[in-house]
Amino acid sequence: MHGSLRNNRYIFFFVISRYFFYIYLVGGIVILSTVGCVQAERVSNEIGIFSGLDKITGRVTSFEVYIGQVYQYGALQIIPRVCYTSSENEPARTTGFVEVNEMTLERKIRRIFTGWMFADSPGLNAVEHPIYDVWLKDCKKSSHTLTSQ
Template identity: 65%
Template sequence: MTSSSLCRLLGAGLLALALSPAPASAERIANKVAVFSGLDKITGRTTTFDVKVDETVQFGTLRVTPRACYTRSQSEAPKTDSFVEVDEITLDRQIRRIFSGWMFADSPGLNAVEHPVYDVWLKDCKSESSDPASAG
């Protein structure tokens, strides 16, 4: 095979690759409720709690506010993530942002909130809350 025919063949392959449709990415499903777990390091007690998107729930001295919570369809590999803001209420009653970013349920240690007294991490997202404390 000559070098010019090899170049034409390679060029045709690259053109076909460039014109082929991109693989479909997994569709994200927006959910109304984020499910978190929190650890009180003083008592050793772990609590699971629901928080509606754009609402705030207090866990100890932390205020947890999910801004978005996404999952994939049942036919896709599990991937659950949430954009979360966490504020701390200080001893002098000031509110200080200590975390703003994405949390990933499949990697809870990656972006969990680690505080001297409390840890908070994302467990799941769901369409409706089953927690009576977050209803209403």
Template identity: 55%
Template sequence: MAASGARAERIANPTAVFTGLDKISGEISTFEAPVGKTVKFGALSVTPRVCYSRSASEDPQTTSFVEIDEETLSKKVQRLFNGWMFAASPGLNGVEHPVYDVWLKDCKGGKSSDPLPPPVVTAQPDAKPGKGKKGKGPAPDAAAPDGTSPEPGDAGADFFDQPMDPNAPQD
């Protein structure tokens, strides 16, 4: 039997946030790029394909799959970078160009993909379960499909009428 740890849900975000450095002017800029759209930073075209983060209750981990192209002086486009960027480690997969540096700073705009907790349903003591039509349901002492009658306390027709024992062991 293999042990499995808890796995944090990733959140898909619609916008990636980058930081860029223009080495000629020394100017540092922060810019946003919608996922699937291309934005220009100097001679570079930056296109995030996905941008993932985690919920606020988890350790931060922001990643983005990014394509970065450069338009040369001869108007040719060449791919400079195609891969994952990690906001926690900007030096790991940031783009280092002779004139520009670009790295992932954050993702934003995503909604948590954590599922909502199931609703709490309480049984009414006088209500009996029905099958489709109002007032038509199994009789409280109806036989099970195998022909046996439910015993008090069994998971039979009168299960919900039994008081709960708070000291009973839980499975």
């Protein structure tokens, strides 16, 4: 009888410890799933602000382009599709999805870049061209003095 009481205690502790293990496991999963879902809020903007470098003249030009509009910079056509900034209570982060076409000497349009540009890392996904470099600087909501070509 004394041995069976000891076995019952072990079974009891085993069941209780298993019960607490499942509680901790489910709690951990819930906590991790809520932490993983927290994302910085991004703000969609109407205008992308870019800089372009003409490697022949060494001249740097800044220009603003409405989302979905085409801006001609030398032989390049810059078309921003989206431009996001982080919300005011988050660290500054500016990203944009951009398409860049080149007008060839035969007057044909050739896509040379499609992708995300990051203002805080301009060299990461900047457009590299033999004559021109183009990179995203910032985004903004609207402008009354928008430069267009």
